[in-house]
Amino acid sequence: MDAAAHAATAHSADQENAQFLFLAEVIPQLVWITDPEGYHTYFNQHWIEFTGYDVQASKGTEMWNNLLHPDDRQRARDRWNHSLSTGDFYEIEYRFLSKQGGYRWFLGQALPQRDVSGAIVRWFGTCTDIQEQKxxxxxxxxxxxxxxxxxxxxxxxxxxxxxxxxxxxxxxxxxxxxxxxxxxxxxxxxxxxxxxxxxxxxxxxxxxxxxxxxxxxxxxxxxxxxxxxxxxxxxxxxxxxxxxxxxxxxxxxxxITEQKQLQEQLERSYSDLEAKITFRTLELEHQVQELRRRLGEA
Structure with missing residues (x-):
């Protein structure tokens, strides 16, 4: 590659990096970058505002873990080490300590960036506040x-x-x-x-x-x-x-078995009563007709 081509490639890479850093500062999540071994090299302004630690103080492999709730530290470390060793997508819920002294729940996620050979060159990660959801x-x-x-x-x-x-x-x-x-x-x-x-x-x-x-x-x-x-x-x-x-x-x-049985008894009683009334009505009609017949013969 000649000098001009090399310069063009470097310029393109610088532009991509500048665009990423711009987006990292705009989105509401805490954003971070590590090298392939998990050494944190970058945190955005939201991280600084939430934790109270600047980029220099937050660099390294353990600073982030020290800000986690004690009950989440080992679980987070194990999950992160698994992703580092396998290249698998990193995702976990944990609690980060704010500069005010309270913990808030975050969803941590990270994806590896690979070169043309497939080797991981860095990790891009975000921490999304999920306190209200929790x-x-x-x-x-x-x-x-x-x-x-x-x-x-x-x-x-x-x-x-x-x-x-x-x-x-x-x-x-x-x-x-x-x-x-x-x-x-x-x-x-x-x-x-x-x-x-x-x-x-x-x-x-x-x-x-x-x-x-x-x-x-x-x-x-x-x-x-x-x-x-x-x-x-x-x-x-x-x-x-x-x-x-x-x-x-x-x-x-x-x-409602008892109520159902009572209802059925009432319905049967009502049916029996209706039958008796119908029978008695027919009987009375017969008696009236018989009386009329006799009166007609008299």
Whole structure:
């Protein structure tokens, strides 16, 4: 390569480097660069503003790890060493210490840049603040924990499902009643203990509810561990986040066998009463006609 070509190549490389550094300062993430061995050579201004350490103080192989929460350090070091030794994409969630003294959650990611022979020449990494996402996840976890505690205390059988409708949890009363395990009844497996006559109707209504996010209600018999069926009123409502997105479904099955039997008794009694009234009416009409006949003969 002659001097002119070499100068042109160097100029192009300088331009690419300048463009990268410009983008690294514009994007909201913390940006960093290391050599192939993991020695940090560059941090953008967001890193400096968040940690309080300038580029010179942050250079090296361990400074970044020392700013992590103690519970995250070994896990992060192991994951980073794995990427350095294999060239695999680096991704991890960890907590960084801010200059104010508090920790915030970040998603750390890094990709290797390779030369024409495939050898790694440097790593480009970013740290994206996910503190709000983590707080929402923790709030959801606490809400689910509260729901689980409540669901195990109520007299009904209860269940939870993913937004798609895949059931992943039942309370203890479900297992006590059906005698089934989670493995047998998760997903669509719970339909195995529902009376076959009602499965098609239930599936259609539930599919519509999961697709539209509307509350669901139905009644059908569920088989107990002795093999007998009892009637249940089933209800399900969506648990949503602050934006209205469905996060989970929460459902209950309330035993209404006694009410169903009472209703059937009342319906039979009503039918019997109607039959008796009809019979008595016909009897009276016959008597009236007989009386009219006799009066006509007199």
């Amino acid at each position: 707080e929402k996840e923790e709030q959801l976890r606490l809400r689910e924990q509260e729901l689980t505690t409540l669901a195990n205390a109520i007299p009904q059988m209860a269940w939870m499902a993913e937004p798609s409708g895949h059931i992943f949890w039942h309370n203890e009363r479900w297992y006590d009643y059906t005698g089934a395990t989670l493995e047998q009844t998760q997903g669509q497996g719970w339909l195995e203990v529902v009376h076959p006559t009602y499965i098609k109707n239930i599936t259609e209504h539930l599919t519509q509810a999961f697709a539209t996010g509307e509350a669901w209600q139905d009644t059908y018999p569920i088989r107990n561990k002795e093999g007998d069926y009892r009637w249940f009123l089933a209800r399900a409502v969506p648990l949503r986040d602050e934006d209205g997105k469905v996060l989970r479904w929460f459902g209950t099955n309330t035993d």
